[in-house]
Amino acid sequence: MSKPFDMELFLAAVLTGSHATRQRHIRQAKIIQAEISERWHRQTPWAWQKKHVDWFLEHRLNRRREATRYYYLLTARLLARRLQKTWVFKARLAAIAR
Template sequence: MTKPFDMTLFLSGVLTGSKATQQRHLRQAQIMQAAIQQRWERDNPWTWQLKHVRWFLTQHLEDHSKHSLYYYGLTVRLICLRLGKTIIWRPHL
């Protein structure tokens, strides 16, 4: 049996800011991870593609406010930073 992917450990090197901000990013990353796992069966960010993140931001969060989308976008930027990938952040990804 394999261990579940630890998002806290994954993001620990790139998290900055207040404790509340760090907790928000971790919570949002875990929500993203769960949604992408359920829909695409991809259990960690190392296996995600742009289409998975785009689906999450556009389809999964379609009933959320623009503010929520913005904050999830910041979390996506942290995940990309941790992966060493560059992504041009546009709110309408």
Template sequence: MLHSVFAAAAIQAAISERWYRENPWTWQQKHLAWFLEYKLKSSKKPTRYYYLLSAKLIARRLGKSWEL
């Protein structure tokens, strides 16, 4: 659970810095896809996997059916 909170905070910070979108309710699928593809490209597979799970949880909480 703690890892998910940390991952969500990291995702939010990166999206906020790149697109100036502070609130996840304003995010689009492209924002999470960008994070997963470009911000994690040099990360190891387990790290990418945990961030993918966190991104899917965020999308679910937002009520979106995004494919990530």
């Protein structure tokens, strides 16, 4: 039996800011992980492709408030930074970040 993936340990290298901010990123990353795992059966971020994160941001957050989508976008950027990927997310979400 394998151990569950530790998202907190995975993000530890890129997390900065207050305790509340770090906890929010960890909580949101776990939600992203659970949704991608359920949809594509990709258990860890190492197995993800950009399309998986795009899907989450576009389809799972489409009825959420703009502020919520923005905070998830920040978490997605942290995940990409930790994976050392140069992912750029779609313009609709990027416009929120301004």
